[in-house]
Amino acid sequence: MILDRIKPLDAILATAEKKSLNRTLGWFQLMLFGIGCVIGTGIFVLTSAGAQKAGPGLMLAFAIAGAVCIVAALCYAEIAAMVPVAGSAYTYSYATMGEFLAWTVGWALIMEYAIAAAAVSVGWSGYFSGTFLNELFGVQLPPWLAAGPLALGGAPGGLINLPALLIALLVTGLLIIGTSESAKFNAILVAIKVTALTAFVALTLTSPHFDTARFNPFLPAGVFGGWGTGVGAVGAAATIFFAYVGFDAVSTAAEETKNPQRNVPIGLVGSLLFCTVFYILVAAGAVGTIGGQPIMGPGGVPFPAGSEELARQCAMPQHAGALVCSNEALAHVLREIGFSGIGNMLGIAAFLALPSVILVLIFGQTRIFFVMARDGLLPEKLSSVHPKYKTPHVVTLLTGGVVALGAAFFPVGKLADISNAGTLYAFMMVAFAVLILRKRDPQRQRAFRVPAVWLVAPITIVGCVFLFLNLPIDAMLFLPGWGALGIIVYFLYSRHNSHLGRGIVEVVDDIEGDETSIPINPPKG
Template sequence: MDWRVKPLDAILATAEKKSLHRTLGWFQLMLFGIGCVIGTGIFVLTAAGAQKAGPGLMLAFAIAGAICIVAALCYAEIAAMVPVAGSAYTYTYTTMGEFLAWTVGWALILEYAVAASAVSVGWSGYFSGTILNQFLGIQLPPWLAAAPLALGGAPGGFINLPAVAIALLITWLLMIGTTESARVNAVLVLIKVAALTAFVALTLPSSDFDVERFNPFLPAGVFGGFGTGVGAVGAAATIFFAYVGFDAVSTAAEETKNPQRNVPIGLIGSLLFCTVFYILVAAGAIGTIGGQPIMGPNGIPFPAGSEELARQCALPQYAEALVCSNEALAHVLRMIGWSGVGNMIGVAANFALPSVILILLFGQTRIFFVMSRDGLLPEGLSKIHPKWKTPYVVTAITGSLVAVAAAFLPVGQLADIANAGTLYAFMMVAIAVLVLRKTQADRPRSFRTPFIWVVAPLTVAGCVFLFFNLPAAAMLVLPIWGVIGLFVYFAYGYRKSQLARGIVEVVPMDDEEPLTPGV
C-alpha cells in the first residue's frame, strides 16, 4: 500500500497559507481545557463511576488521570512541533501516512460527536432535576425525559427532549458565534470551578463525612472482568471520557499565539488542575453519603445505565443512593442539609455542561476542516459562512447527529462508546512522537517529553489496557465504525486526497476568507 506520508514542512506551510487566526494565549488554552474536562465526568459520571467501582471511584480517577498525564506529555511535544489544527489526525498524517491518519480522523469524529451527545444527556438530568423540578415545580413525563428502556434508559422513556434541545442550541451558537461563544465559554468555566470549590468546601470538612463509608473500598475489585466494564479499572475506562478536554486543546494549536510555549502549558496545566478536582469531589461525595454499588445476584454491580439498575433505583431503599442520581453533586448536598447550595450546584451544572458540548463540537468541526483541506472529505463540508466565518455546513450536520444520539441513548453507554475512539487516537499520538524522534531527530523541539522511550510506550499500554476494560458492546463500536470509515475512504478520500493528486501543499483561493475560532 502507498502510505502517502505528508511532509511535515508541507503541513506547516499549508497551515501558514490557509490558516486560522492566532489569537489564543496559554491562559485561554487552560480555560479551554478546563472547560471541556470539568463537566460530565464529575457532574454526571460520578454516579455511573460509583456504580462500577464504589469508593474505588477515587482510584479510578487516579488511574485515568495517570494515563492522561503520560498521554498529555506526548501531546505537548508533538503539538508544539506541529502547531496546526487537526490534532492526532495531523500528527499521524506526517508520521505514519494517509491511511492511518484517516483511521484516526474517523475515530476522532466518533469521539467528539458521541461525547457531545453524552454531555447533552448529562445536562438533561440536571435541567430536569433542578431547574424544572426544584425551581419551577414541573415534572417532565418519563417518556419526554429519558432514553428508551430497550437502550438502557429509565422505565417509560421514549425521547430525551431536553438533551435534544441543548444540543441544537449549542450547534446554533457555534454556527453564528466567534467572539460571542469565546466569552460565553470563559464565564461558564468560572461558574463551574466556583461550584466545585463550594462542593469540596462543604463536604470534606462536613460532620456527615465518615471514613467508614469507604469500606469496602473496592466492592467490585480492581478488575471486574473482561467485557464487564466494572471494577476500578472499568470505572476508569468510563470516566476517561471526561479527559477528552486536553485533546481538544491541541485542536486549537493553529489558533494559538506562541504555540511552542503555550500549547504544553495549556495541555498539562488544565489536566493537572482537573485531576486534583476530580479526586477531591469524589472523596467528598462518597465520604458524606456513601457510594457503594447496587450488586446483582452474581455479586457483580448492575451495569450503569441498564434496565436492571433502573428497576433497582425505583425501589424505596435505593431512592437516595448516589448511584441512582441523575444529578449526583446536587443530590449529595441536599442529602447533608445544604439543599439551597445543592440547587445552586444544579444551576451551575446547567450553565457549565453546555460549555463542554460547545468545545466538543468545536473540536470536531476543526477535525472536519483539516480533513477536508487535505481532500479526504468533500470541500463543501467545511464551507465557511460569508458572514459568520464559521464552518456552518459541517456544524449543522454534526449538531443534528449529536441531537439524535442524545435523544435515544443513556449517558453511560455514550461515554463508553466515545472512549473507544479517544483511546485509539491517544495511542496513535504516542506512536507518532516516537516516529518523529527517529525520523526527524534533529528538528528543533521547544518542548521535549522527558524519558520519551518510557512515557510513550506507557501511554500506548495504558490506552490498550483501558480499551479492553470497556464493556464488550463499546469495544465493538470502534471496529464497526472503522469498517464504515474504510468504505468512505476507498470510495472517496483515496482518490480525491491532495496527495493522491500530487498536491503536497494547499494554497487557499484568492476569495477565501480565513476561518476564525468558534470558541
C-alpha cells in the same frame, strides 16, 4: 502500497497558513476550554456510574485515568507545539504513519466527539427538565417532549427530547459566530462550575457527616473486575476516561492559538492536572459523607451501571439515598447532609455548565472534519471558512445538526464507553507519532520535549491498550465496526480524492517563505 502516503510536515504547515483559521486564543483560554469539557462531563454525569463500578475505589479510578492522561498529554504537548495546526491526532498521524492510518484516527475522532456531544446534550436536558423547570418553577415538561423514543434500559420514552435538540443547536450557532466569542462564553460557565465544585469540596470534607469508615471496603469489586465486564477500579477508570477528552480538544485549537509553541503545552497539561486533583477531592467528599458502596448482584459483582437491574434495585427503599442511584449525584450528596438549598444551587450550576462541555466537544469535532476536508479526504466544501466570522461554518452547521438529531431521538445508553474506545485509539497513535518523529526528524525544532520520551510514550501506549481492554465488551466491539465502515468510505471516496494522492502538496519556499502548490508524482494505488 496502502501505507505509502505520508504528508510532509512542511506541507501540512504550509496548507494551514494558506487556508488558516483566525488566531485568537491564549494559554488561559485553552486551559478554560479543557477545564470546561473535563470537569463538566466527569463530575456531573459519571460520578454515580463510577461509584457503581468501583465503590470508594472511585478515587483510585480517577487517579488511574488521570495517570494515563498525563503521559498522553505530554506526548500531545510535544507534537501539538511542533505542528500547531487543527486536526489533532489525525494530522499528527498523517505526518508520521501515512494517510490510511490517519484516516482511521480521524474517523474514530469524528465518532468520539459526536457521540459524546449528543450524550452530554441529553444529560443537560435532564438537569433542565428536573432542577431548573421542576424544582425552581414547578413546571413539568410533557413526557413526550422530554425524551426520545426510547429511554434508558429500553423503557418507553417520548417523541422527541426537545431541550437536548435546542441546546445542541444553540451551541452550534455560537461556534459559527466565532471562536473568540465562544471562548468568552465558555470562561463564564467554567467560573460558575469551578465555584460550585469548590463549595462542594469545602462543605463535604469539613462536614461532621464525613467518616473515613465509609471508605471500607475501598475496593469492593477489586482492582480488576474481569475482562469485558467494565467493573472494578480499572473498569471504572476506563469509563471515567470519557471525562478527560477535554485536553484532547485543546490540541484541536492549536491553529487558532497565539504563540502555540508555548500556549498549547500549558493549556494541555495545566487543564489536565487541575481537573484530576478536583476529581479526586470531589470523589472523596461524596464517598466520605454518604458512602459510595456499589449495589452488588449475583456472585458479588456490581450490577451494570445504567442497567434495568440496577434501576429496580434503586427503586427499593433501602437504596433510596445511595450515591449510585442518583441522577444528580453531587446535588444529591449535599441534600442528604442538610444543605438542600446549596444542593439545588449546585444542580443549577450543572445546568449552566454542561453547555460548555457540548461547546468543546462540537468545537473539537468540527476541527477534525475541517482538516480532513482541507486534505481532500472529505468533500472540500466542508472546509469553507465564513468570510465574516472566520470559522468553518459549513462543517460546524453539519456537525451540530447531526449532534442535535442524535440527542433528540436516541438514548444515551453506554455512549461514554463507546466514545472512550475512539479516544484511547487516538491517544495511542499520538504516542506512536511522537516516537516516529523523534527517530525520523530529530533536528526539527521542538518548543516542548517530552522528558524520557522512550519511556513515557510506551507507557502511554500500554496504558491506552490496558484501559481499552477493560471497557465493556460491546464498547470494545463498536470501534472495529465503526472502523470497518470508515475503511469502506476511504476506498470508495477519500483515497481517490485525496490531495496528496493526486499529487497536490502545499510547500513553503525556504528562502522567501512563499507558498506554492506543486504537482508531485502521486503514489501508486
